[in-house]
Amino acid sequence: MKMISKISKLILALVCVGSSVFAQSLEDARKAIDAEQYQKAKSMLKNLTVTQSTKDENFFYLGWVYVLQDYTDSAKTVFNKGIAVNPKSALNYAGLGVAAFVDKDRATATNNFNQATTLAGKNSKPYAYVGRGYLAAPINDRVAPADAEAAIAILSKAKALNPKDVDVLLALGDAYRTQSKNTEALSNYQAALSIDPKLAGAKVATGVIWKFANNFEMSETEFKAALAIDPNYGPAYREWAETDVRWALSDPKMASVKVKEATDQYRKYLALTDMSEESQLRYADFLVYSGDWKTLQTVATELAKTSKNLKVQRYLMYSSTENKDYPAAIAAGNTWITKAEPKRIIARDYLYLGRAQIASAQDSLGIGSLQKAYALDTTQADVYSEIGKSLFAQKKYEKAGDAYRTYLSKSHKGTLNDYLREGMSYYFAFDTNKPDTTLLTKADSAFSYISQKATTPVAPVILYRAYVADSKDADRNNIKGLAKPYYEQYIQVIGAKTSLTDSEKKTLAAAYAYLGTYYEYKEKDDAKAAQNFTKARETDPTNKQAVSYFSRKGGASKGK
CATH class of the missing domain: 1.25.40.10 (Tetratricopeptide repeat domain)
Structure with missing residues (x-):
C-alpha cells in the first residue's frame, strides 16, 4: 500500500549532524542511547572503555548499542570484555543473555540470565535488562505471551528490590504494553514519571498506547508533552510519524494530511539522530510499516551502493516484490538468504521470495520457499492458500486440494470460497487423471460444508x-x-x-x-x-x- 508517496528525497540528502566534541560521561552516553543517537553513543562509549577501562558498565552499554543495532556478534564480544574486566559483572551477563535470546539460543540465554540475577544481588539494574531481553525477539512484531510473562515476572522482582528504578518501571510498562495490558502499562509509566518528571520516553510510551487504541489525538498530546520536556528527543518524532501513518490508514479522509505530517515528523527524527547507516535502516523500517514500497526500493537501492549491511538486501527483496520488479526481488532475496546468518532469516523473508518466484513462473522454487516460511513460523498458515493457488494453476489438483485443506485447518482467515477451491481441486484431481473415490469424498465434504454454512x-x-x-x-x-x-x-x-x-x-x-x-x-x-x-x-x-x-x-x- 502506498501511504507515504510524497516523502521528500531531501531526507536522503540529510548530512550527519552532531557535535564533534562529545561529553564523555556514561550518563551522557545513556541519554544518547535513549535518544536513538547510536553513533554518538558508540563514539562516547568506545572512548570510555579506553579511558575508564576498569568499569564494566562502559562495556555493557556499548554492547547494548550493538544489540539495538542488531549486531549481536559484536555485542557478545564487548560483553565478554566487560566480564574480563569484572568476572562478576551482572550487567554483562545480562547482555550476553539478551544477545543469545535475539539469536534464538534460548538455553544459553537462560543460563546467562540466571547468572546475571544471581550476581545482581539487590541491584535492580541487571534485572531491568534481563526483562528487556525477553522482549527483544518478537515474531511478526509481536512478543510471544510466554516471553512477555517471563519479562513481567523478572521485572516485578526488580521492582520489589527497587521501586524507584525508572529503568525497571519503563521496562515493566513496555512488557505489559506488548500484551495490550494497557492499564498496567500506564501505571508503571506514571510511576516512572512521578519519580522523574523529565522522562520524555515515558511520555512517548504512553502516546504509543493511545496509538494502538486508535486515539490519535491523545497520542499527539503525549508526543507534544515529550517534546516540551526535551525538544530534541527524536523518538517522539519517530513515533509521531508512525502514528500519523496509522491514522491515515484508519481514516481515509485524513490520509492526505496525515501522510504529509508523517513525512515532516520523520524528517525531524532523522535530523535529530546522527543520520548513520543505522538511522537510514530505521527509516527503511518506517517505509515498510507505512507501505511506501516505491520509496523503500529507492532508499534500499541507494544504500546498497555503499552499505555492507546485508539487511539492505531484505529491503530490496520486499520492495521489489511489492513493486512487481520480480527479477530484482529474486536476486536480492537469494543474496540475503544465502549470505545472512541463518539465525537472521525470518519467515517473512521466505514469504516474499516465494511470491516473487511464483510470479516469475518458478513455481516449484516458490512453493518450497513458502513452505520454509511456514516451517519457521507456523502462524504463517496463509502461505498454504498461495501454495494451493499455484498448484491449481499447474494442474496439480490433488496437491492443491491438500494445500487448501491445510490452510483451512490451520488458518483463522479461511472463507467459504477457500472451501470451494478445496472441493474443486479434489474434484478435478479425480476427473482428470486419478480415479480415486476418496478424492470425491474429500471434494463433497468441502462442498457440503459450504451448503451448511451459506445463508x-x-x-x-x-x-x-x-x-x-x-x-x-x-x-x-x-x-x-x-x-x-x-x-x-x-x-x-x-x-x-x-x-x-x-x-x-x-x-x-x-x-x-x-x-x-x-x-x-x-x-x-x-x-x-x-x-x-x-x-x-x-x-x-x-x-x-x-x-x-x-x-x-x-x-x-x-x-x-
Whole structure:
C-alpha cells in the first residue's frame, strides 16, 4: 500500500549532524542511547572503555548499542570484555543473555540470565535488562505471551528490590504494553514519571498506547508533552510519524494530511539522530510499516551502493516484490538468504521470495520457499492458500486440494470460497487423471460444508455436488441417479434468475440433459425424458446429449 508517496528525497540528502566534541560521561552516553543517537553513543562509549577501562558498565552499554543495532556478534564480544574486566559483572551477563535470546539460543540465554540475577544481588539494574531481553525477539512484531510473562515476572522482582528504578518501571510498562495490558502499562509509566518528571520516553510510551487504541489525538498530546520536556528527543518524532501513518490508514479522509505530517515528523527524527547507516535502516523500517514500497526500493537501492549491511538486501527483496520488479526481488532475496546468518532469516523473508518466484513462473522454487516460511513460523498458515493457488494453476489438483485443506485447518482467515477451491481441486484431481473415490469424498465434504454454512443456496456448489455424485454413479448400465436431487436444485436456483450468462445456459442445459437421461434409462419414462431434453435444447441448442437424443428419436418432439 502506498501511504507515504510524497516523502521528500531531501531526507536522503540529510548530512550527519552532531557535535564533534562529545561529553564523555556514561550518563551522557545513556541519554544518547535513549535518544536513538547510536553513533554518538558508540563514539562516547568506545572512548570510555579506553579511558575508564576498569568499569564494566562502559562495556555493557556499548554492547547494548550493538544489540539495538542488531549486531549481536559484536555485542557478545564487548560483553565478554566487560566480564574480563569484572568476572562478576551482572550487567554483562545480562547482555550476553539478551544477545543469545535475539539469536534464538534460548538455553544459553537462560543460563546467562540466571547468572546475571544471581550476581545482581539487590541491584535492580541487571534485572531491568534481563526483562528487556525477553522482549527483544518478537515474531511478526509481536512478543510471544510466554516471553512477555517471563519479562513481567523478572521485572516485578526488580521492582520489589527497587521501586524507584525508572529503568525497571519503563521496562515493566513496555512488557505489559506488548500484551495490550494497557492499564498496567500506564501505571508503571506514571510511576516512572512521578519519580522523574523529565522522562520524555515515558511520555512517548504512553502516546504509543493511545496509538494502538486508535486515539490519535491523545497520542499527539503525549508526543507534544515529550517534546516540551526535551525538544530534541527524536523518538517522539519517530513515533509521531508512525502514528500519523496509522491514522491515515484508519481514516481515509485524513490520509492526505496525515501522510504529509508523517513525512515532516520523520524528517525531524532523522535530523535529530546522527543520520548513520543505522538511522537510514530505521527509516527503511518506517517505509515498510507505512507501505511506501516505491520509496523503500529507492532508499534500499541507494544504500546498497555503499552499505555492507546485508539487511539492505531484505529491503530490496520486499520492495521489489511489492513493486512487481520480480527479477530484482529474486536476486536480492537469494543474496540475503544465502549470505545472512541463518539465525537472521525470518519467515517473512521466505514469504516474499516465494511470491516473487511464483510470479516469475518458478513455481516449484516458490512453493518450497513458502513452505520454509511456514516451517519457521507456523502462524504463517496463509502461505498454504498461495501454495494451493499455484498448484491449481499447474494442474496439480490433488496437491492443491491438500494445500487448501491445510490452510483451512490451520488458518483463522479461511472463507467459504477457500472451501470451494478445496472441493474443486479434489474434484478435478479425480476427473482428470486419478480415479480415486476418496478424492470425491474429500471434494463433497468441502462442498457440503459450504451448503451448511451459506445463508442462501450457492449455485456453483450445487452444480459441483451434482458432478461429484454423478462421478460416483459410474455404471451407466445401472444408473442410480445420485446426482438427480442436486441437478433439480440447481435448475430451481438458476431458473429463478431473470437473465442467464452463456455459461449458465450451458450448465442449465446439462442439468436438464442429465434428468432426461435419468428418465430415459432409469425410470423408462419417455414423456419426462423428452420434456427434459426439450428444455435442454431450448436452453442450449448445442447441447450434445439433447442433439443425440433427438437424433435417435428422429427429430421427434422437436420444439415441444
